[in-house]
Amino acid sequence: MTETRGMIGARLPRPEARRFVAGNGRYTDDIAIGGVGQVAFLRSPHAHARIASIDVSVAKASPGVIAVVTADDLAAICTPWQTKLAMLPSHISPEQFPLARGEATWQGEAVVAVVAESRAQAEDAIELIGVAWAELPAIGSIDAAAATDAAKVSTQLAGNLGLDHVFKAGDPGTAFEQAHVVVEHEFSFGRQTGVTLEPRAIIADFDARTRKLTVQHSHQVPNQMREIFAAQFGLSFSDVHVITPDVGGAFGMKLSAYPDEMAVAAIAILLGRPVKFVADRLESFVSDVHAREARVKSRLAVDGDGHLLAMDVAVLSGMGAYSSYPRGSLGEGLQAVHMSAAAYRLPIFNGTLRSYFQNKVPSGVLRAVGQPIATTVTEQLLDLAARKLDIDPADIRRRNYAASDEKNTRSAAGTVLSQLSLDRCHDKLLELMDYEALRRDQAELRQQGIYRGIGLAAFIEQTGVGPALYGSQQVRVSAHESCRLSLEASGGIRCATSITDQGQGTMTALRQIVGETLGVDIGAVEIVCGDTTSAPFGGGAWASRGTALGGEAALRAARKLRGSILAIAGSILQAQPHELRIEAGKIVNAAGMPQLSIADVAARAHYQSHTLPLDDLPPLEFAETYAPRDLPYFVSNGIQAAHVEVDAGLGAIRILGFWVVDDCGTVINPLLVDEQIRGGVVQGIGAALYEQCIYNEDAQLENGTLADYLVPMASEMPDIHVAHVETPISATTLGARGVGEAGAVAAAAAIWTAVNDALSPFGAVVTQQPITPEHVLDCIDQAKS
Amino acid sequence: MSDPAGELHEIAFILNGETVSAAVSARMHLGDFIREVMGKTGTHIGCEHGVCGACNVTIDGRSVRSCLMLAVQADGTHVETIEGLTQSGIIADLQQEFVARNALQCGYCTPGILATAAEMLNGPSLSRENIREALSGNFCRCTGYHAIVDAIEAVMARRVEAAS
Numbered sequence: 003m004t005e006t007r008g009m010i011g012a013r014l015p016r017p018e019a020r021r022f023v024a025g026n027g028r029y030t031d032d033i034a035i036g037g038v039g040q041v042a043f044l045r046s047p048h049a050h051a052r053i054a055s056i057d058v059s060v061a062k063a064s065p066g067v068i069a070v071v072t073a074d075d076l077a078a079i080c081t082p083w084q085t086k087l088a089m090l091p092s093h094i095s096p097e098q099f100p101l102a103r104g105e106a107t108w109q110g111e112a113v114v115a116v117v118a119e120s121r122a123q124a125e126d127a128i129e130l131i132g133v134a135w136a137e138l139p140a141i142g143s144i145d146a147a148a149a150t151d152a153a154k155v156s157t158q159l160a161g162n163l164g165l166d167h168v169f170k171a172g173d174p175g176t177a178f179e180q181a182h183v184v185v186e187h188e189f190s191f192g193r194q195t196g197v198t199l200e201p202r203a204i205i206a207d208f209d210a211r212t213r214k215l216t217v218q219h220s221h222q223v224p225n226q227m228r229e230i231f232a233a234q235f236g237l238s239f240s241d242v243h244v245i246t247p248d249v250g251g252a253f254g255m256k257l258s259a260y261p262d263e264m265a266v267a268a269i270a271i272l273l274g275r276p277v278k279f280v281a282d283r284l285e286s287f288v289s290d291v292h293a294r295e296a297r298v299k300s301r302l303a304v305d306g307d308g309h310l311l312a313m314d315v316a317v318l319s320g321m322g323a324y325s326s327y328p329r330g331s332l333g334e335g336l337q338a339v340h341m342s343a344a345a346y347r348l349p350i351f352n353g354t355l356r357s358y359f360q361n362k363v364p365s366g367v368l369r370a371v372g373q374p375i376a377t378t379v380t381e382q383l384l385d386l387a388a389r390k391l392d393i394d395p396a397d398i399r400r401r402n403y404a405a406s407d408e409k410n411t412r413s414a415a416g417t418v419l420s421q422l423s424l425d426r427c428h429d430k431l432l433e434l435m436d437y438e439a440l441r442r443d444q445a446e447l448r449q450q451g452i453y454r455g456i457g458l459a460a461f462i463e464q465t466g467v468g469p470a471l472y473g474s475q476q477v478r479v480s481a482h483e484s485c486r487l488s489l490e491a492s493g494g495i496r497c498a499t500s501i502t503d504q505g506q507g508t509m510t511a512l513r514q515i516v517g518e519t520l521g522v523d524i525g526a527v528e529i530v531c532g533d534t535t536s537a538p539f540g541g542g543a544w545a546s547r548g549t550a551l552g553g554e555a556a557l558r559a560a561r562k563l564r565g566s567i568l569a570i571a572g573s574i575l576q577a578q579p580h581e582l583r584i585e586a587g588k589i590v591n592a593a594g595m596p597q598l599s600i601a602d603v604a605a606r607a608h609y610q611s612h613t614l615p616l617d618d619l620p621p622l623e624f625a626e627t628y629a630p631r632d633l634p635y636f637v638s639n640g641i642q643a644a645h646v647e648v649d650a651g652l653g654a655i656r657i658l659g660f661w662v663v664d665d666c667g668t669v670i671n672p673l674l675v676d677e678q679i680r681g682g683v684v685q686g687i688g689a690a691l692y693e694q695c696i697y698n699e700d701a702q703l704e705n706g707t708l709a710d711y712l713v714p715m716a717s718e719m720p721d722i723h724v725a726h727v728e729t730p731i732s733a734t735t736l737g738a739r740g741v742g743e744a745g746a747v748a749a750a751a752a753i754w755t756a757v758n759d760a761l762s763p764f765g766a767v768v769t770q771q772p773i774t775p776e777h778v779l780d781c782i783d784q785a786k787s
Numbered sequence: 788m789s790d791p792a793g794e795l796h797e798i799a800f801i802l803n804g805e806t807v808s809a810a811v812s813a814r815m816h817l818g819d820f821i822r823e824v825m826g827k828t829g830t831h832i833g834c835e836h837g838v839c840g841a842c843n844v845t846i847d848g849r850s851v852r853s854c855l856m857l858a859v860q861a862d863g864t865h866v867e868t869i870e871g872l873t874q875s876g877i878i879a880d881l882q883q884e885f886v887a888r889n890a891l892q893c894g895y896c897t898p899g900i901l902a903t904a905a906e907m908l909n910g911p912s913l914s915r916e917n918i919r920e921a922l923s924g925n926f927c928r929c930t931g932y933h934a935i936v937d938a939i940e941a942v943m944a945r946r947v948e949a950a951s
C-alpha cells in the first residue's frame with residue numbers, strides 16, 4: 003500500500019522525468035507530419051533599411067522549393083497587430099506584420115520566407131533572393147535613441163520615446179537634505195536573451211475543407227496564441243487548435259507572438275499544407291526577445307541608525323524595435339521602478355522611467371522581468387550606506403525589513419505585500435552560511451592579499467499574478483487557471499489543467515495536490531495539459547502562477563470530487579459519507595478498515611448507477627477556476643548570499659558558495675522547488691558575470707553564437723544551498739506562492755554586492771553588468787588614481 | 788556552382804547495435820542524420836556549432852558532438868544514442884538517479900548530458916569539481932547543475948563500491 007497522506011511537501015520524483023531520461027521527450031521538432039514544408043527566413047542584414055524591391059524569381063526555381071513568400075503575399079491572410087496597453091495610452095508600438103513590410107527595423111527581422119522540401123534546400127534558396135535595400139540610420143544605444151535630434155527607429159513612430167512614467171510617494175527633497183548619509187550609484191545592465199536550449203519551433207497545418215488551423219508550438223501559453231491566431235487570421239476561436247507538446251525551456255521568452263511564427267501559421271493557410279519552422283541558434287540570437295537593457299541612476303538617504311529615509315530611482319530602458327506583442331516591452335522598466343526597495347520599510351520614494359525604441363530585437367519577458375534590476379539597485383545602495391555608517395551589511399538589512407505579518411500593505415514604490423517572513427529568512431540564511439565565520443575568514447585572508455566578498459540580497463518576488471495586471475490593460479491574456487477533474491470509469495483520476503509545464507514540474511505538483519486530497523497515488527492521476535481542445539481555458543505558465551493558482555483550482559476540484567466519491571461509497575456501504583475517508587485508493591470506514599477501492603466506486607457509478615440507493619448520481623467531474631481577487635499577486639520573499647573571490651590582478655571572479663532561503667508559502671515538492679530556485683540562481687549569475695548581447699555602433703549584434711555569448715556552465719557554477727521558510731498565503735486554501743523567478747530575482751544582486759564587498763579595500767565599486775574581468779580591473783585602476 | 792546536396796556518399800555503421808547503411812549528402816551532419824533519416828529523436832539539437840552538448844552521442848564509447856561530425860565520418864563506427872544507451876541498460880542506474888533527484892527540468896539537455904556522463908562513468912572516479920569540469924561542454928538552461936552533479940557523483944560512488 004502506498005502512503006497517500008503527507009504527499010504535499012514530499013520529495014516525490016516526477017513521473018514524466020522517466021520519459022525524458024530515456025530520450026522519449028516529444029518536442030515540437032520531434033513531431034513527424036507527412037508532407038511538411040520546411041520554412042527558412044531571409045532576415046534583414048541591416049538594423050534599419052527600406053526594402054525597395056524583392057526579387058524571388060531565381061529562388062522559386064531552386065531545387066525543392068515549394069514557395070517563396072513575402073509580406074505582400076500574407077497581407078490577405080493576416081491583419082497587422084499593434085501593441086497597446088489601455089492604462090498607458092501614450093505607449094504606441096508600430097503596426098507589425100508577419101514579415102517586414104517596406105521597412106526592416108532590426109538586424110534579424112524576417113523579411114522573406116522560403117518553403118522547401120528540406121530546411122537545407124530552403125536555406126540554399128534564400129541565397130538566391132535579391133533584395134534592394136536602402137539603408138536608413140540605425141539607432142542602437144539608449145542614448146542614441148534619446149538624443150534630441152535622433153533619427154526615428156521606425157517611420158511609423160512619431161519619436162523614439164515609448165513611455166515616460168513617474169511614480170512619487172512623499173517628497174524626497176527634505177529627506178535627502180536632512181539625511182545622515184546619502185549614497186548615489188549608477189548601474190548599467192547589459193542586454194540578455196533567454197537561450198532556451200530548445201529553440202523556438204512551430205508546425206502549422208490548415209485544413210481548407212473545415213477551415214481549421216492546428217498549430218503545434220513550443221510556447222508557454224496556448225490559449226493566448228489561439229486568441230491571436232484567430233484574431234489576426236479572421237478565424238473563429240473554435241477553429242484554432244493550439245498544442246504545446248514538451249517544451250525545452252521557456253523562461254518567459256516563449257510568451258510573445260513572434261512575427262516569424264505568425265508567418266508560418268499564415269503560410270500554412272496560404273498553401274493549405276503543413277509547414278514547420280525551427281529557429282537555429284544563430285537566428286535565435288537575432289529574433290528571440292531580449293531583456294534587461296537598462297541604465298539606472300539612484301540615490302538612497304538613511305539616518306544615523308541605518309534606517310531608510312528616501313530613495314530616488316531614474317530608469318532608462320531599451321525596448322527594441324517594437325513593443326513585443328501582446329504583453330508589451332514595458333514590464334522591465336516598470337518593475338525596475340516599482341519593485342525598488344520592496345523588501346524594506348521606506349517612507350519616501352521617487353521613481354522615473356523612460357523607455358526607448360531602438361533598432362534592435364524587441365525586448366520582452368525574461369524570468370523575473372525587471373525585478374533583478376530593482377533588487378540589484380536596492381541591495382547595492384544598502385551596502386554603500388552600510389559602509390559609510392560602518393554598519394555590517396547584514397545588520398542594515400535586519401533593521402529595515404518590511405513588516406512580517408501585515409496582510410495587505412504597499413511598499414513605498416507601490417508593490418502590494420502580504421504576510422512576509424524576511425526577518426526569519428534572514429536569520430536562517432546567516433546560520434546556514436555561517437556568516438560570522440565567513441566574515442572572520444575574509445578579514446584574515448585580506449591580510450594575505452586574498453580578496454573575498456560576501457554579498458547579501460533580500461528580495462520580494464511577484465508571483466501568482468492575477469487578472470488585475472493584463473485585465474486592466476485590456477490585453478487578452480487569461481490570468482485565471484482552471485482544473486477539470488474527473489473520476490474515470492477505471493477508477494483513475496483525470497486532471498485537465500490550463501497550466502502548462504516547460505520543465506518546472508508543475509504537473510507533478512498538481513498530481514500531489516490531487517493525490518493527497520483524494521487519497522490516491524500520484525500514478526493514478528492522469529494529467530491533460532497544453533492543448534486548447536482537451537484542457538480547460540486559462541493562462542498557462544507565466545509569472546510563477548502554475549502551482550499557486552492552478553494548484554488551488556485543482557485542490558478545490560479535488561475536494562468536491564472527494565465529496566462525490568464518498569457520497570457514492572456511503573450509499574454502497576450504508577454509511578454516512580463523513581464517517582468515511584479515502585486512503586491509498588481505498589475507502590476506509592470509521593473503524594479504519596478498508597472497505598472498497600476507488601475503482602469499485604467508479605465502476606458502480608459509471609456502469610451500474612441504477613443499483614445505487616441514491617436519488618441522483620453525484621457529479622463525477624468538477625471544474626474549478628481560480629484567480630486571486632483580494633490581492634493582485636502573491637508576493638514571495640527570501641534572501642540570497644554569494645561568497646566570491648576576486649583576483650585583483652586578473653579581474654577574474656570565482657564563486658565559492660551560494661545560499662538561498664526562500665519562502666514560497668506551502669512547499670508542495672521540495673525536489674521541484676529547489677531546482678527551480680537553483681536554475682534561477684544560475685541564470686542570475688549568468689546575468690551578473692557572463693551574458694550580454696553586444697551590439698556595435700550600427701546596431702549589429704556582434705556575438706550571435708553560443709561560442710561568443712557566454713552562458714554559465716557547470717564548471718563555473720557553485721553548489722547552491724537552498725532552505726525554506728513556509729508562510730502559507732491565506733488567500734488560498736493551498737497556501738502556495740510562486741517560486742519560478744525567486745532565484746533570478748536576487749542572484750545577480752548577491753553577486754554585485756559580493757564583488758563590491760571584495761573590492762572594498764580598494765575603494766572600487768563596479769557599475770556594469772556583466773561584471774567582466776576588464777570592468778573589474780578598470781574599477782580598481784580608477785579607484786587607485 | 789553545383790548543388791551541394793547533389794552528390795551522395797555510401798556509409799555504413801552500427802547505430803544502437805544495428806547496422807545502418809545509407810547514402811547521404813556530404814554536408815549532412817550526424818545529428819541531422821540520426822534525427823531526420825533514422826528518426827531517433829532522443830538526440831537533440833541546441834546550437835549546431837558545438838557548444839551546448841545537447842547533441843552528444845557516444846561513438847566507440849566516447850562522447851561526441853553529433854552536430855560537429857558529418858554523417859560520412861561515422862562510417863565504420865559504433866554510435867550509441869540515448870535510445871541505445873537506454874536499451875542496453877548500461878546507464879540505467881544513472882537514469883534512475885537523475886529521476887530520483889530531479890536532475891532535469893525540461894529534459895532537453897538530458898540525453899546529451901547522459902552521453903557525457905556515460906563516458907565519465909567508464910573512466911576513473913572523479914571529484915565533484917572534476918565532474919563539473921567534465922560537464923562543462925553541456926549547457927543546461929533550466930537546472931542549476933547542482934542536482935546533475937549530485938546524481939553523477941552518487942552513481943560514480945556506487946559503481947566504485949560495487950567494483951571493489
Ligand code: FES
Nearest residue numbers: 833834835840854
Ligand atoms: S547541437 Fe551540437 S553542441 Fe550544440
Ligand code: FES
Nearest residue numbers: 892893896927929
Ligand atoms: S533541463 Fe532544460 S536545458 Fe537542462
